[in-house]
Every structure is written in structure tokens, then in C-alpha cells.
Amino acid sequence: MTLIGWAQIALVLALVFASAFPLGHYMAVLFSGGRTWLTPVLGPVERGFYRLAGIDPRRGMSWREYVFALILLNAVHFLVLYAMLRLQDVLPFNPQHVAAMSPRLAFNTAASFVTNTNWQAYVPESQISYGAQMFGLTVHNFLSAATGIAAAVAVVRAFAGSALATLGNFYVDLTRVTLYLLLPVSIVAGAVLLAAGVPETLSAYASATTLDGGSQTIAFGPVAFQEAIKEFGTNGGGFFNANSAHPFENPSALTNVLENWLLLAIPFALAIMLGHMVGEKRQGRSLFYAMAILLTLAIAGTYAAEAAGNPLLTHAGVNAGMGNMEGKDVRFGVALSSAFNTSATGTSTGAVDSFTDSYTPLGGLVPLFLMQLGEVTPGGVGSGLYTIVVFALLSVFVAGLMVGRTPEYLGKKVQAREIKLAMLAVLILTVFILGGAGLSLVLPNGVSSLSAAGPHGLSEMLYAWSSATENNGSAMAGLTADTRLLDYGLGFAMIFGRFAFMVPVLAIAGSLAAKPKLPPSAGTFPTTGPLFVGLLIGVIIILGGLQFMPADALGPMADHFALRAGHTF
């Protein structure tokens, strides 16, 4: 660890934390139907969308209508992407003559992008056409991010008003967040990336004659704009196989800082937005602090583990000064790589600028654990906020049990129905993560996917199911993912992890929205201040994390002690 390394990490976090406040305020205005400085330009576009779609923007939806519209849009969009991938060989913009994708890989990829997971079982350079990247994957990057944010906004509205019958209009929320937030920032960031060296071209791959006399084919394509929304929408599906480690996705340390900011900006800002929308900014700040503390500790942990290097290589005669450089590029170094991969698993992005399979066991445990916590540090766009709200409900419930009072959160009484749904949402994902990983590790065609022997093999499979179910999308990429078992198994895990969580949460929102908003009384447990932040962090770690401790002990922890003892596998 070096002072300069810490300074780089501090720079990334400072940019993110500072931007969360204005961005959160902007989003609160946006979702309250107010005018923003972009309204003069985008207002006509927005109204055009409503006319085309026959939407009355003032009409609210009950929670059931909201869920129905959300699921229907995502189901249709899933089918559209599946069809595009199956037909990409005949669709336009395919100078590399990429063949149609196989049914099972197209299913996995469509499930992956519609759920904002962006798990890459495919090799983009040879398996996705430019056209499918543009009007398939890029559009999903926008709409899956907008879907998550819309759901979070609906949940926040449930707390903002008294005795509400509706949670807002899903189509309006989706349209507004895409037009006023995702699109403008992606255009600006995409242009910056383009200027910094990220390609944007429809030409076929270039051929070069290398200095040493060999030949080299260089893959590129329309990357810059897609790269921006890939990070900003916490999607994470790379234009290239190496994802954000590829010099054409991430050419310098500064673009790395920009991309790291992009993927953290909205999830933190949403917490601030909550404070504005419920009319008490401190409430948003306490969620923000819990997220910020957990992420900062996690990045520090990864960096400390990676900076120490690989003891086996140090012993063999490698200088430990640069840290663990297997699977990392020189221009980023260990500090920025650790910050990026930890941020991308603390959000549901799953992008990587270095390869987690080659991280030290503890450096790899941190990203794994962040996913298992339920993606709340700060989580995906939208999904992070509605998940931490679930944890907040459980926290006030736990506090209520201790003092014997009916818990309240943001002025709404939290009763048996909400707590049952919250526990269902938290526990249901564990079934897929531990059940799926366990099953894959006893089936012969699951075990044959592993690249590592010993405890690291368990880590690889556990990582894959955690990543898919929590809609992260990063991988310990030595795993062979394009098999029948994993294409279908992880595909269903992604869909289940996204919607089997979101629907109970929106049901909680519907139930809370209908309740009257109570003024705080002397018996109200305060949900601001260090006591609550501490309690919330405790509940996240104990409820979210503890169920995975045995599995994590057998994988990364055992791997760590074996490595320290000098064992190889």
C-alpha cells in the first residue's frame, strides 16, 4: 500500500460523494414532475413519446398496475433481444459476419441484459455483431437501468405521501429518467471517452503488420457511447471480452476514474433523492452514510489484500512492490484496479478493469461478499435503494422488538405484512445462490466448468451464482460459463433474482402507500444519526451476509490459509 494508492482511491470516492448531493436533488425534481434546465430541449421529445405511446402522464398506477406495466415491458424487451441475437447474422451492421447466436446463449444473454446483470457467457469480439451491440445491448443498458430506477422511485413515493392509491406512472418514470438523466450524461461521458481514445466506428476489424514482422487483427467498433451507459446504468456488459480492462474500453487511468465515477454516481444520489422526496433530507443522508461506510471499508480491504502481492510469487523472486499484478494492466495499477472492481460489485455493475479470478483470496472475497450482502453498497441503479430500504424496514423492526413498540419508518407504520414480505425478499435469493452453487458442484457437467482446483474452484462457482442472482454480472472468469447447465441455470437465476425480489418490494410499497403518514412522536425510533446508521450496517451484515459465511469459509477463506501455508493446487 502506498500513499499515492490511497490518494487515487480518495479521489474516486470524493468525486462520487460530492456529486451525489446535486444529482440527488436533480432526480427529486425530475420525479416530482418539476422542470429541469433540460426541459426546454427535451420537453418536446418527452411529449412526443407520450403521444406516440398513447400515455396520459398525469394518470397514476396502483402498485399492481405498476408491476404489471414493468413486467410486460421487460418481457417484451427480452423477446426483442432474443430475436435480435438469433437473427444478428442477417440484421444490419455486421461487417465481421458474426453468426447467429445459439438458442441457449441467446436466452442467457437476453436474460442477462433485461435484468441489468450483464453476465458475459459470450465472447463479444466473435459472437456479437455491431448491430446487436447498438440496438440490442445498448438499448437494454438504458431501459433496464431505467426500470430499476423507476421501481425505486415508486417505493420512495410510498413513503412520501399519506394514504396514496397510486405509486406514479411507470411509463412516465421510465421515459423521464432515460431522457433527462441517463441520456445526457451518457452523451457527455461518451464524447469524453471518445476523445480519450475509445473507438466509435462501423468499419471491420483493422489489420496491422507488427514491428516484429507478425500480423495483428485489431477488434473495435461503436464502443464509446455504449461504454458510457454500460457504467452509468450499472450494467457492466463489455463491448470486449476483457471488459473495462480492454485499452479500447478504458484507455487510461483518467478514463478509469471517470468510469468508476459513472458506475457509482446514481446509486449514491438515489439515497439523497429519497431524503428530498420524503421531505426530510437527513433520512436520505443516513442511508447514504451506511452505503458510503461499507463501500469505503470494502475498497480499503481489497486494496490492502492486493497490494500485499502473491506470497508464492514473492518467494519465487518477484518484487512485491507493485502488488498482485496477475490479471491487472500496468496503467491502472493495484489501487485503481481494486477500487474499480470493488465499486462494480458494490453496485450491481459487474464491470471489471482487472480479473477477479486472479485476485488474492481475500481480495476476491470482498467483491463476492458485497454481492451476497444483497447489492446495497450502494447497489445497482434503483435496486440498491429499494434493497437498502428493505434493510431499513428490518432494522426498525429489530429495534422495535428490543423496545416493544410498533416500528415506523419515515412516518409509516411497519406491520406484519411488510416484514413478512421483506424477509421473503431477503431470503428468497439465498435459495438460488447457495442451492444453485451447491447443485452445480455435485453435477458432473457443473464441476467440469471449473478452471481452478481446490477451494478456489468452490469460490468460482459460488461467485457465479451470487453474481447472477444478485444481478451483478462480474465473474471469476476462468469458469466456463457457456454450458447448458450454466446458460439456463444462471439465466433463470438472473430473472428470478431481479423480479422475485422487485415484486415483493413493490407490494410493500403498495401496502405502505395506503397508510396514513404519522408525525414522529416521542416513541418513534429515530432513523437518522449514528445509532441508526450503525444498526442498519449491522442488520445488512448479519441478515444479508451471515447466511453465506459457511460457504465463504470453505471457498475464499480456505483458499487464503492454503496460500499462506504455501499450498498450490
Add this chain to the structure above:
Amino acid sequence: MVSQIRPVCALILGFTLLTGLAIPLAFVGLGQVAFPFQAGGSLIQRNGRTFGSALIGQSFTSDKYFHARPSALMGTDPKDSAKQVATPYDASESGASNLAPAARALSERVTADLAKIGARDVPADMVTTSASGLDPDISPENAALQVERVARARGVPPDAVRAVVASHVAAPELGFVGAPRVNVLALNLALDEAGRGK
């Protein structure tokens, strides 16, 4: 149910045309007009020959060139499609070794490379494979260890090579972001040009 089909289909169609077609194509246009070099992959062309990309590493094996980091890329053997062979710096693909720190294959590979280098305490980037498999850079310490070999192969004094290396060390951005590094292709091109100048 039926009443929801129109908004759903219209929004998917509208956003596909806007974010999936109109804006990406506008970006391609912007690239051609404002940033033709970057948009086209930062290709280095001299006298009608494309040497590679300024951002993408390439494989060097000759003693007179500085060598890039090991690359983990594998591809199909052109002679036998059932076999996989090492295809270092094949930029039609990208990726890492994904070897675990405790993998025997990693320790064996590094030990063998260290024996070839014949030095102790070598910089880590010299014997580890990169994340992209296409890392264009090496550390200044890695370059320093190669100076003697390159100078000998070129028949020039080591100090002359050292001077070219020094002029190609890029400092961290803004003084502290990222790592100091040397772009191997740019360095080797400069050495060739310096050689022709004499």
C-alpha cells in the same frame, strides 16, 4: 392488458430508434469529424503501413526490441482446429489467464520465466499476464532490466537506449493517478527511428 401493449411497444420502439440507432450513428459521425484518429482505433500508420494501435500492445520476440508483458490469450491452432495454442497479443480477442494465486500453473509459469530472465527481485509486471492480454505498457523498472539486451542486439551503447527509454516514461496522470509506464510499441518505434537517423 391489451391497453398496455401500445405504450410498451411504442416505448421500446422509440428508445431503440433513439438510443440504439440515432445516437450511436451520430457518435460515429462525431468521431469521423472531430476525433478521426481516436474513433478509428488510434492506428499508427507510416508510409501506408499500419504498425498497430497506439493503445494496444503487441508481441515482440526479437532481442533488439523491448518485450511486452506476457499475454494469456489463447486461440485455435491454425494447423489443428481441435487444439488451443498461445496467441499473445492477438487483438481480435482479449482476456486474462484467470489463474488463481495458488494455481500450480501460475507458480510454474512464473518460475520458468524468472529462470529465463536470470535476475532476482524482478518487477511484477515482467512475469505476470495482464488483464486485457493486450496491455500496451510495461513499468519503467521492467524496461530498465531490458536495456542491456536491447543495446547489445543493436550494437549501441546502453546509455543511448536508456535515454530513449527515459523520454518515453509517462508519469501518472495529474501527477498521482495511475502508474508510471512505458508504451512498448512507441518505445520500439522510436528506437528504430533513432537507429535510422545515424
